[in-house]
Amino acid sequence: MTGAVFQMNVLVMEIGRVKFKLFASSAALIAAACLVLRAGVISAEEKVEALKNPYEGRTDVLEDGGSLLNQYCSHCHGPFAEQGERVRDLRRLNIRYGDDAISLYWTTVNDGRMDKGMPVWKEAISDDIKWRIYTFLQSVQTKK
Secondary structure (H helix, E strand, O other), X not given: OOEEEEXXXXXXXXXXOEEEEEEHHHHHHHXXXXXXXXXXXXXXXXXXXXXXXXXXXXHHHXXXXXXXXXXXXXXXXXXXHOOOOHHHOXXXXXXXXXXXXXXXXHHHHHHOEHHHOEOOOOOOOOHHHHHHHHHHHHHOOOOO
16 A cells, blocks of 8 residues: 545545545444454464463373374374484474474464475364374474
8 A cells, every 4th residue: 555545534545556435434344354354363373372282291192192193194204203304203393393393283284384295184183183193292202
């Protein structure tokens, strides 16, 4: 937007060489919509920051989590996350990402990384399955 001028009850917006005239009520609605959309973006970021694994520290889900990882992830990440390619080595999440490991895991699994060959799993598997897999992964994190 290169300029906006208020003239009586009309907002004149100029984007490039195109001028738009909006009545003040329309402009108010657009401004309100922008604020709502911005609030939605903030809420989504806060949700990622506020992630908490419901199975954290529970050993009773490890066997199931390992089995689920083998079912959904082993074709790229190896059985029980054991494979030699460091880029895909899920046993190094804590080393590579530290405190951001949980949010990176959640975002990557749900949104995918198509440029890296990682599919979108958001609708394909339940959140419960994702957390069971993450709990297993936390149990196999390497120190080196």
